[in-house]
Amino acid sequence: MTQFLEQIINGLVLGGIYALIAVGYTMVYGIIQLINFAHGEIFMFGAYFAFFCVTTLGLSFWLALPISMLLCALMGMLIDFIAYRPLRNAPRLSALITAIGMSLVLQNLARMIWTAKLRKFPVETRPSFLVANKIILPGGAQLSFLDLFIIVLAIGLMIGLNRLIYLTKIGKAMRACAQNKVAANLMGINTNHVIAVTFAIGSALGAVAGVMVGLREVVEPTMGYYKGVSAFAAAVLGGIGNVTGAMLGGVILGIAEVLGAGYISSEYRVAIAYIIMILVIIFRPSGLLGKSTATRA
Amino acid sequence: MKTRANFSTISLVALVVMSFTFMSCEQKVEGIKIAVAGPFTGNIAAFGEMIKRGAELRAKEINAAGGVNGKTLMLVFEDDAGKDKEASLVATRIATNRNILAVVGHFNSSCSLAGKPIYKRAGIVELSPGSTNVRVCEGSDWTFRNLYRDDFQGGFVAKYIKNVLTDIQKIAIFFDNDDYGRGLKDGFTNAAQKLGLDIVATEAYDRDNTDFKAQLTSIKAKNPDLVFISGLYSQAGLIASQAREVGITVQLFGADGVDSPGFLEIAGDAADGTYVSTPFVFELGGSEAQRVAKAFEAEYGVAPDTWAALTYDAVGMIVEAIEKGGENRKAIQKYLASMTTPEKGYEGITGLTYFDKNGDCIKPAYVKVVHDGKFVPAEKQMLDTEM
């Protein structure tokens, strides 16, 4: 029982991470119908930014986190501006290929600059409050403060995002653009602006995920690829284009992966994500919650 | 038609690029060339770094003493990133380069296995300073190694645990799902069971994985007295620290794949107390080993590790084969194949190396332990080489 509980906790943490990354994919897809392959790499850069903030610059972890978010938000907007915006009216194939190219560039840039060496946050830089303490749950299961923090942070950010999308003006603009860009434009919404904001928010959330994973596990150049694929599968599962779906999908996939790895076979961990992705697309392309805004491809 | 003109120019460009590729081959310069193949990039690059430096130090010393038969010794480094797919490509690259006389490498067992048939087809010697999987030298007259095999190492670790770490009874094994990790796991499991130890858990991991908590939680539930990590330092480092985070407090034991300063870096405090089996320990080597260690430190600013030492010896062996056998691929193979007795063996800093009919050699294993963030020789060693 203890083991089961601990595995569930692992799954929730992973699910929170996936949710944070998945919303990035889903928001961008919802608004410009593009699968932003490079999003996983932004997650990875987020981890590296924070890592270098605490090691080379010697900043506190709590400062490194928002700095990383900011840098990634800028990065996301920059990528949109350079690579995707010029192709706004081009065939979808072109944009997709560009996204793949971007992912290649970013991943290998990281590999070249920082090498594939695994980097762990040095002990002195880790927020000791989180790392050192843990709660013992009934049954003997251990829940570290760090894990708890990740779960709570993810939930908090998701709620914040939801509020943003449904209760603010910019959120309304985002929903409008997702529904119909042309009409939104006619209504006086600067669509390029809104798209940039979408990228910024998605990237910032991805950065949070990156920093947390970097802290909890390790920082290395291919982390974006693996987590990214799973997060994308989560987004598809929840219904691509649907933010709540992404959150739900993230949690479900996280738990499924961890339980699969812990009880069945650790080797097929990532395969679970692929299988779910394929099955969902073939049998229920709209995902669990469907696209909250109409237009189908 | 516009397309025609385009086709000509583009094709010309293509041809130019292709010819450049031809020319990218190592040009023949007066000298003796040996290839050194290893993981110079990738997440186990710390091995490659030591290998490179060990080889370069040896080459420097040889050239300073007059070179090989009066010619300069030149090393050609080929990176296989620790992946068997890259190793195959590297092997074809090396094999088709007629200027390269022999290969010191590869390092990872899966890479050496990948290179083996290609080197065999081409007829060029592959002398590995790091591959321990049992199959590496089988079936080819061209493959050799200057360290022990994993059936020996697995048995050694089991015996050490049984005889020295006497209160250990239940063991969990966490192994890397590649040739090395798997082969060593098998060797260890067989020996451990024969000695009456209990294997309570056996979990596999993928080298691309960075989150081991799911499997570690599973292992923890089985209550082992010791966790044996059959894998490489990067993942072992993560496993060590994550194991502590998950609440596994028992003894950790790693094999030679864990023997790298990278392990200490990644695991941090969690590394303390971990035992590691290894083919060589500098502190227990002879006077020549100490001299080399000092020279290495003077040159590179860090102490050499086991792999630097084995590579240092491997380069020396190839050079001896060239000087005493001949300056061509076949002669090198003949010479190495003739080193079948201790008298005809090679006395290097890692000990005496001589080969059996397969190209394997019998050499002792040592044990190190992590103490205060450094590897030190374990108090008790088991230096007999009987299985």
Next chain:
Amino acid sequence: MRVKLSTKIVILFIVVCLLPLLTYSADLLVQWASDRDISLPIPSGDYMLRILVQAYLYMLLALGLNIVPGFTGLLDLGYVGFYLVGGYTAGLLMARLGWSYWVAMPIAAVNGAIWGLLRGAPTLRLTGDYFAIVTFGFSELLFRVVKNEEWLIGGPNGFVTDIPAPNLLGHELYHYWQQYYHILILLILTIVVVHRLQHSRVGRAWAAIREDERAAESMGINLREYKSLAFAVSAAIGAVGGAFFAQFQVNISAGAFEFWESILILCMIVLGGMGSISGSIVGAAILGSLGELLRPFGGARYLIFGIILILMMRFRPAGLLSIRRHG
């Protein structure tokens, strides 16, 4: 179908066929010079032939991939899956069961086609993005299975070794010049097949599907049939490439069939021009060689490929040699 061959192409063809003779002469020359203590900066014949073999293999694969996005307009991100199927079918049959290459290769091709159809069946209705995702997932799953299923493959990481070269009249054809003709013949066959398909009813149907699926359907083109055919042919070609690769490289392992390999081939046809046969060939020649050239620079290779993709899509999405006039 009459094809007009310009003199340039004929000359190219003759040179290509006689290349091993040229490299062999170069080798003799170097030996002659070396006996007189002159060293010539000419690489060994085997080295050059090896590079050409790898280039031709990529050309063959590019032609295969080109069929789906180039002729039918659907983005295939999982092409490496068929390369994998071909490689393992041939590799396992030859290495584990000792079958001859001449039997294993066609079986690999057929198996490839079957998997192509298998993947195609549930995806016939899917549009661009979704189709691409499924192809990606599909090839990655195959990769994972091969990597982990020891009972099937007999080695970790999908490692199969000692795959022998084809045996002709008692000779094992593993020398580089033999491999050269081997892949050259396969490549020429592929070019012929693809070319004839392109300029036939099938090719026209594919073009119609690419331009506008619904219009094509309303004109009476059976989408399912033609799409399936495209998948099958494309996959079969990939499998043939895989089978060749298995015996050329002597070992195969899961690592050779990663997702990025699909992207590499995609990059080649994007560079050359999707839908164009000569485009695929030229794209493969350039990027295949560039890849080898940049090998010492590790990650820089894929970085440059990524940049190429981005630049091509931005400035010349039709590719270098596209003959399609696009709006």
